[in-house]
Amino acid sequence: MTISVNGVEAMLPSDPRVSLLDLLREQLGLSGTKKGCDQGACGACTVLVDGERILSCLALAVQYDGRSVTTIEGLGTAECPHPLQSAFIAHDGFQCGYCTPGQICSAMGMIEEVRRGTPSHVTSDITAEVIPFSRDEVRERMSGNLCRCGAHNGIVDAIATLLPEAAE
Amino acid sequence: MIPFTYARATDVADAVRRGGAEAARYLGGGTNLVDLMRETIERPDILVDVTGLSHAITERDDGGLLIGAATSNTALAEHRAVRTRYPALSRAIVAGASAQIRNMATVGGNLLQRTRCAYFYDEAGAHCNKRHPGDGCDAMDGFNRMHAILGASPSCVSVHPSDMCVALAMLDAQVHLEAPASTRRLPLTELHRLPGDRPDVETHLAPGELITAIELPAASLAVRSTYRKVRDRASYAFALVSVAAALEVEEGRVKEVRIALGGVAHKPWRAWTAEAALLGQPATEASFAAAAQAELAAARPLKDNGFKIELARRTMVAVLGELAGEAV
Ligand SMILES: Cc1cc2nc3c(=O)[nH]c(=O)nc-3n(C[C@H](O)[C@H](O)[C@H](O)COP(=O)(O)OP(=O)(O)OC[C@H]3O[C@@H](n4cnc5c(N)ncnc54)[C@H](O)[C@@H]3O)c2cc1C
Ligand code: SF4
Ligand code: FES
Ligand code: FES
Numbered sequence: 001m002t003i004s005v006n007g008v009e010a011m012l013p014s015d016p017r018v019s020l021l022d023l024l025r026e027q028l029g030l031s032g033t034k035k036g037c038d039q040g041a042c043g044a045c046t047v048l049v050d051g052e053r054i055l056s057c058l059a060l061a062v063q064y065d066g067r068s069v070t071t072i073e074g075l076g077t078a079e080c081p082h083p084l085q086s087a088f089i090a091h092d093g094f095q096c097g098y099c100t101p102g103q104i105c106s107a108m109g110m111i112e113e114v115r116r117g118t119p120s121h122v123t124s125d126i127t128a129e130v131i132p133f134s135r136d137e138v139r140e141r142m143s144g145n146l147c148r149c150g151a152h153n154g155i156v157d158a159i160a161t162l163l164p165e166a167a168e
Numbered sequence: 169m170i171p172f173t174y175a176r177a178t179d180v181a182d183a184v185r186r187g188g189a190e191a192a193r194y195l196g197g198g199t200n201l202v203d204l205m206r207e208t209i210e211r212p213d214i215l216v217d218v219t220g221l222s223h224a225i226t227e228r229d230d231g232g233l234l235i236g237a238a239t240s241n242t243a244l245a246e247h248r249a250v251r252t253r254y255p256a257l258s259r260a261i262v263a264g265a266s267a268q269i270r271n272m273a274t275v276g277g278n279l280l281q282r283t284r285c286a287y288f289y290d291e292a293g294a295h296c297n298k299r300h301p302g303d304g305c306d307a308m309d310g311f312n313r314m315h316a317i318l319g320a321s322p323s324c325v326s327v328h329p330s331d332m333c334v335a336l337a338m339l340d341a342q343v344h345l346e347a348p349a350s351t352r353r354l355p356l357t358e359l360h361r362l363p364g365d366r367p368d369v370e371t372h373l374a375p376g377e378l379i380t381a382i383e384l385p386a387a388s389l390a391v392r393s394t395y396r397k398v399r400d401r402a403s404y405a406f407a408l409v410s411v412a413a414a415l416e417v418e419e420g421r422v423k424e425v426r427i428a429l430g431g432v433a434h435k436p437w438r439a440w441t442a443e444a445a446l447l448g449q450p451a452t453e454a455s456f457a458a459a460a461q462a463e464l465a466a467a468r469p470l471k472d473n474g475f476k477i478e479l480a481r482r483t484m485v486a487v488l489g490e491l492a493g494e495a496v
Contacts, residue, residue: 016174016215019202039203046268052242055268058199062174063217110267118246121262121403127252143403144266 001065005030006074012061020064021045021056024071032072032101036146043145046102046109047071053109055144072101075108084108087158095149103145107159110141114163133163169205176217180380184348186216188376194218196238196277199269204282209291209299219274222381225249231386237276237344237379241332242267244275254384256393256412260335263397266404276379278332279343279359280371283434284406285315285326297323298367305367313472314406317464317480319433324367325470327431328360329406334430335395336382337438338412344381347374356382360435367434389414389424396487397430398479407431409480415491417451427488432467432480439463442484451492453485460484 001012003023010028021038024030024047036044038057045057048070076082084104087093094100114133119126122140131137138156147155174195177183187194193212195201196219204210222236225247233249244250245261261270264278287294287306295304307315307325315325333356341356360371373379384390393414399405410430416423425446427439442463449455460481467477 016172017169038206040199040269043266043268052271053268054272055199058197058202058269058272060174060195060198060202060215063176063195063198063219065176106268109271113242113267116246118242119251119258119262120267121259123262126255126258140403141267144268 001062003061003064003066004068006070012065016060016062018061019057020047020059020061020069023061024056024069030071030073033105034098034101036099036102041146042099042102043106044099044102046106046145048105048109051109051112053106070105070108072104075104084158084162087161088155091157091161092151092154093158094147094151094154099145099147099149099151103142103147103155106142106145107155107162110138110159111162113141135160138163170208170211172205172213172215174215174217176220178220180221180346180378183216183218183221184346184376184378186214187378188348189214192216192376194276194378196274197240197269197272198277199265199273200277200281207289207291209289218276218378223274228383228386233384234344235275235382235384237274237381239275241265241270241273241275241278244332245270252391254335254339254387254390254393256338256390256395256414257332257335257384259395260331260397260410260412263395263407263410264331275332275382278330279336279356279379279382281330282370283326284329286311288326298326298363301366301368309471311472312470314408314431315470315473316433317467317469317473317476318429318437319362319435320468320470321363321365321367323365324363324434326363326367327433328435330436331395331397331407331410331430333360333436334410334428335393335412336384337436338393338414338426338428339387339390340385340426342383342385343379344383345373345377346380347377350374350377353383356436357438363434370434387414389416389426392416392491393426394487394491396483396490398483409476409483411480411483411487413484413487413491415451415488417492420450422446422449422451422455425488427463427484429463429480429484432476439484441465446488451488453489456485456488456492457481459488
C-alpha cells in the first residue's frame, strides 16, 4: 500500500485512523499543508489528488492507496516558484500566510474545474458549455478557503492573473 | 477516534457481505463519517470503503438516468445530461458545501449524511436523543434557529442538511438498494424517516443495506426546474430554507408542478399539499401564495425559528414565479 506524494512513493500508515493531513505533516515531514479546523470547515488542508482539490483533514490516508498527491511543496520552491505563488506575492494574496498553501492548491484545482466547464453556484446559465468567467466566479469557487487575515481581494487578484478572462 | 479495521469493497456482493457485520459502516468520501468518528459520535468497528463501486452515469432506455452511488457530487453536478435535463439537481449540488467537499463526497454519502444540529455534535456537553435515545433534547429549549418547522416531534427537532436530496425528492428519484438477501428500490421521499420517538433511526434502510444507485425518471417537466437556497451568508453555509421546484404552465394554468423544501424538516420535505392545491389553478402569484400557505399550515415554530415559516412561504412564491415567468 503506497501513495505518491509530489512524485515520491511513500508507505501508507498501518493505522487506518491516520488522516492524509497527518500523514503528510507528521509522517512525511511536509508541513506546508496546514491544519486549521480539522473538520472540513476552513480549507487550510487543501491538497490535490490526481489533480482534484480535496480536504486532507477529512481524508483517511488508507483510502488514497495508489493515488497521486500534490502539496504546496510539489508546486514550486523558493528558488523556482510556481507562477501562482509569484502572483500571490505580487498581489499581496496573504498576510500571515497560514491559509496560503491551501488557497494555492485550491486555486490550482479550481482552474482545472473551470477549464472543463464545472458550473458553480453563481453560474447563471447552468447548461453553458463554457463558463463565462468573472471575479464573482472566483470568489464563489474559492469560498471553501477561509482567510482570517482578510486577504481575499489580493487572493482573487492573484488567481485572476492565471485566468485573464477574470481580470476585469 | 476509536480503532477500526478498513476494507475496500471490490464489488457489490463483497460490500454487502462485509457491511452486514455488526458495527460495520460503509465509507464514501468520509466528509461526514470521518468527522463524526473523530468526535466519537460514530463508533464503527469496521469501515467498508464503497468509493470503488459504480460511479457511472448511464442513460436508461426509458429516458431516465441511472447514477452509481459512488459518483462524486461534482461529477453529478457537472454532467451534461443533469445540467440540461435536471438543472435543479445541478443547482442544488453546487449550492452545498465547498468545491473540495463536493469533490470528495459521494451520492450515497450525501443521502445519508447526518444532521448538523450543534447539540448532536456536542458529545461531551449536550443531551441528544439522536445520539443517546431517552437522554432528552437540548435543542428543544436551546438555540434552535436552524431547526425544524415541519414534521418534528418532542424527541427531536433537527433538520436533514442535504441540498442534493431536496432536488432528488422533487424529481421523484428512486434509490436502488442491495442487501445479501434482497434487491429493492425506494422512492427518495420514503428513504428518510420523521423523528417520531426514535430520532436515532433516520431511514427506512435495513441494517447493512447498501445504496448502489439513484435513478431519475425521464421527465420533460424537470427541464424547467430550479433550486433556491436561502442562507446566512452567500456561500458555504447550510440552508435556512431551500426550495426545489418544477412547473409546467398551459394556457395560463398549472398543468404539472413539483415542489420540495429543505432546511425545514428531519427529511427532505416534498410539498404534496402545495402541489395538489396548485393543479389546474391560474399560474399567478396569488395561487402560489395560497399553495405555500396550505403547505405551511402544519408548520410549528420553535423559540428561535418562527421566521422560517414566512421565509419558506416567500421563497416558494418567488421560485414558482420565476419558473412561471420562464414558462410563458
Ligand atoms: C464544512 C461542511 C459544510 C457542508 N455544507 C453542506 C451544505 O451546505 N449542503 C449540503 O448538502 N451538504 C453540506 N455538507 C455535507 C456534505 O454534503 C456531506 O458530508 C457529504 O455529502 C457526505 O458524503 P460522503 O461520501 O463524504 O459521505 P460519508 O461521510 O462517507 O458517509 C456518510 C454516511 O453515509 C453512509 N454511506 C456512504 N455511502 C453509502 C452507501 N453507498 N450505502 C449506504 N450507506 C452509505 C456512511 O456509512 C455514513 O453513515 C457539508 C460538509 C462539511 C464538512
Ligand atoms: S434536535 Fe435532534 S439532533 Fe438536535 S439535540 Fe435534539 S435530539 Fe439531538
Ligand atoms: S483543516 Fe481541513 S478544512 Fe480546516
Ligand atoms: S493570510 Fe492569514 S489566514 Fe489568510
